Amino acid sequence: MPRAPASLDSADGAQSVRRAMAILRLVAAGQDRGVRLTDVAAMSGLTAPTVHRFLKVLMDETAVEQDPTTRRYRIGHEITLLGLARPGGVSIRAIAEPYLAALAANVGDTVFLSVRHGADSVSIARHLGSHPIQVLSIDVGARRPLGASVSGIVLLAGMPPDEARALTQRNEKRLKGAGRSVKDVLAAVDACRAQGYTYAQAGVMPGTSAMAVPILDPAGTLVAAISIATLAERLPRDRVRGVLAKMQEQVRLVTVRLGEIERARPARR
Structure with missing residues (x-):
């Protein structure tokens, strides 16, 4: 039956x-x-x-x-x-868009905005730079297990350590499929917490490099990650500090804008 x-x-x-x-x-x-x-x-x-x-x-x-x-x-x-049926509102993507565009124009390379969704990082925006060769390592809307990319490392680093460790271990099979081990991911997360950014000399695509920084709201809570992907020759270690300063300046402006929007909201009764 x-x-x-x-x-x-x-x-x-x-x-x-x-x-x-x-x-x-x-x-x-x-x-x-x-x-x-x-x-x-x-x-x-x-x-x-x-x-x-x-x-x-x-x-x-x-x-x-x-x-x-x-x-x-x-x-x-x-x-x-x-x-498309989701109610509208001011999203981090809408807030960050002009600053992503400014960063892409400034560094000349592709800039991504990613957020955490469950055990994944999700790319929600992408801006191309002016360099003739752009690295399009991920499409808007695509997901990767947290830790499989520089954005995922930053997003994990913004979580409580025990929670990040447990989530990474649960993602072990998926990370292995992306060529990453739990041990390497957790080491990268620890380094990101210590220095405030992450840099991968060997990016997701062969011959590329990438780096990412967190976006924090005025209260210090992680809301997203901004990353740059470029040809490896365009982001050697001796250029990291200069690019990092440009990324952090745009992140600072996003945080300021988040604060302005929060203060403009009607007070809750």
């Missing part, structure tokens, strides 16, 4: 929702090239048949789509439509 669908009020129903959301996040994290079913199964800890069953339902709902040639999965149109 066929099993009745699980109610959302039941433990099985709630677990199914959590599994579906976990699978969606993994698909979103591989949005650059798409992800294989076996990748999602390995990173989620679920069996391949279970993952396939969830992906089929998500495809039926157009939340996920599959490339007919590569058979890889990507986020579908329904997720975009749901995102």
Whole structure:
């Protein structure tokens, strides 16, 4: 006899929702090239048949789509439509946009804005510089496990140490897929806490370098990370201090703007 669908009020129903959301996040994290079913199964800890069953339902709902040639999965149109329904407001992206543009113009290289979402860093803005060769290491909307990039290191460094360590350990499989070990990530996070920024002489893409700094609100709470990706020859160690000063100046202006917006809000009763 066929099993009745699980109610959302039941433990099985709630677990199914959590599994579906976990699978969606993994698909979103591989949005650059798409992800294989076996990748999602390995990173989620679920069996391949279970993952396939969830992906089929998500495809039926157009939340996920599959490339007919590569058979890889990507986020579908329904997720975009749901995102458009989110109530408006002043976002960190809107606040930071002019300062990102100024930084890109000043250093000549690609500037990214990233935020934390769960166990991932999500790129929410990108500005190109004036140099003829720009490093487009990630698309807007793409996700990576925290620690897989300089932005993720900065975002982890802004978390309480125990929480950052536990989250990094939970991300171990996904980090391994990105060529990073838990030990290396935690060492980079410690260094970032000590110096206030992170620098990767070898960036995510071969032949590139990257660095990132945190954006703090006036209360000192981390809200986002600004990063730069460029050709390795354009960011040797002896240029880091100069580029860092330019990044920190724009971050300072973002923090000032955040304070102005907070003070302009009506007082809560």
